[in-house]
Amino acid sequence: MDYRPRDIEKKWQKYWEQEEVYKVSNDSDRPKFYVLDMFPYPSGAGLHVGHPLGYIASDIFARYKRLKGFNVLHPMGYDAFGLPAEQYAIQMGVHPAKSTSENIARYRSQLDNLGFSFDWSREVNTSNPAYYKWTQWIFLKLFEHWYDAEQQKARPISELLAHLEAKGTDALPAACSEQMDFSAADWQAKSAKAKDEVLMNYRLAYKKQTFVNWCEALGTVLANDEVKDGLSERGGHPVERRPMLQWSLRITAYAERLLNDLDELEWSDAMKKMQANWIGRSTGAQLFFDLDGHDEKIEIFTTRPDTIFGATFMVLAPEHDLVAQIKTPEQSAAIADYLDYVNTRSERDRMSDVKTVTGAFTGAHAINPFNGEKVPVWISEYVLKDYGTGAIMAVPADDERDRRFAEKFDLPIIDIIDKSAHPGATIEDKVGTMINSDFLNGMEVKEAISATIAAMQEKGIGREKVNYKLRDAIYSRQRYWGEPFPVIYDKEGIAHPLKEEDLPLELPELDDFKPASGGQSPLARKTDWVERADGFFHETDTMPGFAGSSWYFLRYMDANNSDAFVSKQAVDYWRDVDLYVGGTEHAVGHLMYARVWHKLLYDLGYLPTNEPFRKLINQGMIQGVIEYICLLKEKTDGKNHFICADFAEKRPESEYARLPVYVDYVSDYGTEKSHLSAEGIRQFIEWRPEYKDAIFEGCGGTYRDGKLESEGSPEDFRFYTISEVGKMSKRYFNVINPDDVVERYGSDCFRLYEMFLGPIEQAKPWDTKGIDGVSRFLRKFWSLFFNDKGEFFCSEEPATKAELKILHKTIKKVCDDIERFSFNTCVSAFMTATNELLKLKCNKKEILEPLVTLIAPFAPYMSEDLWHKLGHANSVHLDTYPELIEEHLKEDAFTYPIAINGKTRSKMDFPADLSKEELEKQALALEGIQKWLEGKTVRKVIVVPKRMINIVVG
C-alpha cells in the first residue's frame, strides 16, 4: 500500500476533532507545561510558508512534552483588532468585522491543514466583546493605579488621594509625567478639573498633551515602536511629531523592573539586549541652571556632570516649553525662522541627515551654577524634546556634537580634560585628568563625576539621577477598529471610568469607518453614540493594536470565563508561559507591553508570577528568492545591451514550484518600477559592477505572456535573470502558500521539511528543491511497515542487538535534540534510522512501534495511521514516549582514529574496554602506522578512550 498523505490526513484530522484529542483540562495531576505561539493578526493575504515555521516547532515541542507526561497548554487565537486588519478592510471596501471574520476562517483552515495540536476550545479573538471586556477592565486598572517608586509597585489612586489630601506632594514617591510641588492646602483648594489634571500626572494610564508620532496617511498617532526610520511600520508612511491630547501608558514607571527582571529570563542575549537598549538606562545628574532675567530655570540631564566648567552654552530642543518665553525681541525673527525650518523637516529628514549643524540663538543667557558665568542659550534639532529633559549643557571640548555646534556658530571652547595620559582615547571615553575646572582640577574623570554630584547636592542645585530612553507608550488611536475606551467625560472634560458591570463597552456599528483627517476619530462622527443619555460623553479614540495582545496569554488559561479575565485557580495552575515562540519583530513592542501588563496584574495580586514568558525562542524568517529579469541582446559591437522591463505584472499566474519573477532595477526600496532612468542604471551598475561596460537601452515595449509584442521579436533576446534572497512578499511575486505544498506532499512532509531546512532561529530561503528528499524519506519510513506485496506487516520476532541499538540511538538523539530545539537534526536522525533499518530489512514490531511514537510529534498524521494499523484503538498522541534503555547503546568495539602528530593516518577497531596501555601498544604495532614511524622517535602517545589515539613523533 502506497503512502497517500491526502487520504490519511483528512481521516485523522476528523478523528482528532471528534475525539477531542487535544482538549486540555485545567484539572490534572500531571505537571503543567505551557507552549505558546505569538498569535497572528489575520491579514487578507493568508499564511505563507514562513508563518508556520514557529508554529511547527512549538507544536512538535508541545506534542513531545505531552508524550513525556505533561499536561500541555497549547492554544491559538487571533490578534484581530488593529491597523493591519482595518487597512485591509478599507482596501477591500468591506467592514472590518466582516473581513476579519473571513480572514480568520481562512487562517483556521490553513492552520488545520498543518496538523497542529491546538486546543481550539480556548480560542481567543481580541475583537470579540467577551474578550475585550477584559482588555477594557485591565485598562481601568491602569487608570485607577499609580506607581510607587519606593515600594516598586502599583498602588490604588485612592491611596494617592489620601496622601495628597494629607501631605500634598511632600514625600510622594510617585512616578509622574512632571515633577509637581504643592501642599495639602493647595490640593484641597484645587477645582475638580485641576485635581483631575494632577491625577493624570500620576495615573498609569493617563491623558495628556504630548508630542506624538502623527501619521497623516493612516490618520492616527503611533507608538514609538510602531515607527521605523521615521516611517510607519505598517505601510511605510511618513510620520511627523505633533503635540496632541492623547492617552498614554506610564510604562516608564516599570523601566527599572523591566530591565532587572531580564536577568531571570531564558531569552537570547540579542533579545535581552534589544530590550535593554530600548529601555536605555543611563546614570548621571539632573541639575538646574538659572536664567538671567527670568524666574524659570533650565533643567538638564547629563551623564558627565564633571564637565560643567567646560559648559560654554546651553541648547534646548526646538519644541522646548521655555523657548517662547525666553527668546529676546531681537532674536524672535531668527527663532521663528528656525522653527519654520524645523517644521518643514519630517522625522525621516531629521534622521537621514544628522551631520548638518543647524540652530538659532534665543538671546537669553543661563548662569552656570558653579562659576556664575553667563552662557548663551541656543535651540537646535540635535537636542531631542523627549530624551532627558529636552535641554543640555553643551561642553564642546568633550562632546563631538557640541564641538561641531560651537565651531559652526563660533562659540567658545574650554578644554577641561587632559587625556594625554591616555593615548588613543576618544572624546567619548570617560578617562583623563580634569583641568580648568576649579575644585575638580587634578581629579580623574570618575572621581570628578562623584565629586560634582556631591557638590551639586550640597548646593541644592541638582542631584544624581537615572534617566531612561524608554518613553511612555501612546495609547490612543484615531481609528475605528479597536477597543473603545471604557471612559466617559463630564461637561468639564473630567474623565470617569465606566463601572465594571457596564463592561464591555461595545464598539458601535459604523457604516463609514474610514479614518478622518486632522486627528479626529471616526467614532466622533457617531454623535448619537458620543453623547450619552446621562449627559456624559464617550471617548472617541480607540485602543492600539497592542492592547489585546498584551494579556492574551493569560486568557488562554481560562478562555471562557465570564466572571474574571482569568480565574485564580487557572492562573495558579498554569502560572506562566514555559515556552514562547515568535519572531524578533516583537522584541520591543509586544514583549515590552505584555511584561508591563503582567507586572501590573502581579502587583495587584491577580497573578502569582512576575514575568509572563520564561523561555523565548525566535524563529528565523523564511525568505523568498527575489528574481530580477533582464532581456539581454548582443549587438554587433560585442557589448551586452540590456533591456529591462516590468515583466512581473504581465506574466501569467505563477505555477507552483517555479520561481516567480520580479523585474526591476535595484533600488533601495525595491518598490519603484523604474524603467531605464539614469538613476536606475547607476544603481544597477553599483549593484553588479561586472556590467559596467554594458549598454542599456530604453524599453517602451509591451510584454504579454512573456513575449515582447511591440518591439523586436523574442528571438532577438536572451533572458538574463539575477536573483537575491529577501523577504517573502506579494510585492516580489515570491509568496508560497503552504496549502499548495500540503496539497502536493502532505502536511507531515511540509512540517518535516520546514524543520529540516536548518536551525529554527536562523533566517533561510525557501527552496522547493529539497522537499523531495523529505518526501522520499516519509515513503521509505512507511515502507518499513509493509511487505513486498504491499500488505501491512510487522513481525513479532524479537529484535536483534543491532536493531535495538538503532532504535535507542535514535531515541536518545531525538530526545536530546528536541530539548535543545534542534529540530533539523532530529529529522536527520529519523532518516538515518530509516536507512539503517531498511538495510537490515527490519520489520519487527518491537522496533517499529516505538519509532512511530518517536516520530509522532513531527509527523502526526502518518504516525496516527500506522499506530492504528498496529492495532491500537487510542491516539498515538496520547501514548507515552518510548523509554531509552542505555544498555542497548553499549558498544563492544570502537573504531579508533590513529593520528601521527594530529593527522589521522589510520583507523582500527579495538574492544571498547581495552586499557590505555594496551591500546597504545597495539596501535604502535600496526603495519599502517609503522611506516610513519620509520626513522622517527616516538615522543609521546596520547590515548583518549573511545575518542582517538595520537602519536607524537619528532
Add this chain to the structure above:
RNA sequence: GCGGGUGUGGUGAAAUUGGUAGACACGCUAGACUUAGGAUCUAGUGCCGCGAGGCGUGGGGGUUCGAGUCCCUCCACCCGCACCA
C-alpha cells in the same frame, strides 16, 4: 557610531565538553530496471594530484599532543538601535 549575530563542499547544513570536518539531504555523474516518469534501486561525489600524497571550516597570528570549536587581530555580510546629552 553603538550593540548583537553569522561566515564550513556546487547548495541547505551537521560536528552537544577542544578529539575521525562535511552526518542528513539537495544537486550532479555513471549504471540498473524500464523505456518518456517529476518513479525506484546501486555506486560515486570537499579541492588538487595518475599515484603516493598534499591542501582544506572568511584572512593572518597564537595556545595545545590535537582547534570549525579557545585567545588576539583583520575582513565580509546580516539584524537591531542611532544627534540618547
